[in-house]
Amino acid sequence: MNTKIEGNSRQGRGMGRGRGRNGDGCCGFGGSLGQGMDREGAAQGYISAKMPGRSAHRQQHVADMRAQIAASPRTPLTTEEQEGLLLMREEEKIARDVYIQLYERWGIRPFGNISGSEQAHMDAVLALLEHFGLPDPARGLGVGQFRNPELQRLHDTLMEQGLRSPEEAVRVGLLIEELDIDDLRKAAERTNRETIRNVYGELERGSRNHLRAFYRWKTRLGVSYQPRHLTPEIFVATALSPHEACILPA
Numbered sequence: 001m002n003t004k005i006e007g008n009s010r011q012g013r014g015m016g017r018g019r020g021r022n023g024d025g026c027c028g029f030g031g032s033l034g035q036g037m038d039r040e041g042a043a044q045g046y047i048s049a050k051m052p053g054r055s056a057h058r059q060q061h062v063a064d065m066r067a068q069i070a071a072s073p074r075t076p077l078t079t080e081e082q083e084g085l086l087l088m089r090e091e092e093k094i095a096r097d098v099y100i101q102l103y104e105r106w107g108i109r110p111f112g113n114i115s116g117s118e119q120a121h122m123d124a125v126l127a128l129l130e131h132f133g134l135p136d137p138a139r140g141l142g143v144g145q146f147r148n149p150e151l152q153r154l155h156d157t158l159m160e161q162g163l164r165s166p167e168e169a170v171r172v173g174l175l176i177e178e179l180d181i182d183d184l185r186k187a188a189e190r191t192n193r194e195t196i197r198n199v200y201g202e203l204e205r206g207s208r209n210h211l212r213a214f215y216r217w218k219t220r221l222g223v224s225y226q227p228r229h230l231t232p233e234i235f236v237a238t239a240l241s242p243h244e245a246c247i248l249p250a
Contacts, residue, residue, distance in 0.1 A: 055116065058116060058117065058119070058120040059120075061120060062120050062123045062124055062127070065124045065127060065199060065202065066124075066127045068195060068198065069127050069128060069131045069195055069199070070131065072131070072193070072194070072195035074131060074132060074133075076132075077132050077134075077191075077193075078190075078191075080190040080191070081190065081191045081193065081196065082132075082134060084186075084187035084190055084191065084196075085125060085128055085129055085132070085134060085187075085196070086129075086134065086137050087148075087183065087187070088125050088183065088184065088187060088200070088203070089122065089125040089126060089129060089136065089137055089138055090137050090138060090146055090147065090148050090151045091151065091179070091180060091183060092118055092121040092122045092125060092180070092203070093118075093122055093138050093141075093146065094146070094151060094154060094155050094158070094176065095114075095115075095118040095121070095176050095177075095180060095210075096115050096118035096119055096121075096122060097143045097144050097155065098155065098158050098159060098162060098172065098176060099111040099112075099114055099115040099118060099173070100115045100143060101143070101144070101159060101162075101163075102159075102162045102163070102169045102172065102173075103115065105162075105163055105169070106166045106169050108166060108169060108170070108217060110173065110210070110213040110214055110217060111169070111173065113213075114173075114210050114213065117206055117210065120206075121203050121206060122138065124199050124202065124203065125199070125203075126138075127199075128195070128196060128199060144156075144159070158172050158175070158176065166221060167221055167223045170214055170217045170218055170221060170223050170225075171218075171223060171225055173210070173213075173214035173217075174211065174214045174215065174218060174225050174227075175228060175229075177207050177208075177210045177211040177214060178211060178227055178228065178229045178230045178235060179228070179229050180203070180204075180207040180210075181204055181207045181208060181211070181229070181230060181238070182229040182230060184200045184203055184204040184207065185200075185204065187200055188200040188201065188204075205244045208238050208241075208244060209243055209244055211235075211238055211239055212238070212239055212240075212241070212243060215239035215240075
């Protein structure tokens with residue numbers, strides 16, 4: 001996993017909360033993290049309380065995915081399939097946790113909107129873990145806490161950069177989304193199970209929408225960015241393509 005991040009940002013301040021275009025990828029919020037963010041349930045409650053309409057839509061979307069997962073065979077997974085699910089559960093948590101914290105710092109709207117979408121991504125992967133009898137690596141962990149040491153280091157590095165300026169925060173958002181797209185594609189290539197591939201495909205569609213939202217802010221702020229996980233051609237083509245609706249396969 002390549003975690004090198006681009007530096008040399010323009011300094012900027014005063015990003016108003018609630019400004020900019022909607023950055024929700026799977027279909028916002030504001031306030032203080034406070035002391036109630038030390039557990040997973042508190043993070044979920046924080047997101048759903050700030051945007052109840054969006055939360056209801058996401059919950060229905062996750063419920064639909066759960067129903068499809070529950071109807072699929074529960075035969076044992078390969079080691080690669082297990083590793084892919086465990087990685088994506090914590091990788092989606094990195095996105096959610098970083099976005100919650102960067103929205104608190106800068107108030108750039110996509111961070112608020114997309115954190116709720118990342119929660120839905122986490123819930124979808126959790127449904128797969130439960131269906132196949134795998135442990136949840138995020139169980140009992142607070143915002144910014146990870147069991148995988150490499151992912152903990154990645155989170156900390158991303159936070160260190162994202163807190164420097166709004167421009168660096170936008171770079172972090174772009175990096176997280178291209179990393180998610182790349183890792184989801186790799187994980188999908190390592191399984192032939194339709195149910196798992198469908199969930200990965202749904203998450204990737206969301207990540208492409210997130211990338212588009214952050215790219216708009218890249219343009220707005222005049223931020224330079226060199227993709228690390230996607231080719232420049234794929235990165236730009238994805239960023240400039242239309243928003244995709246999240247539709248589960250029939």
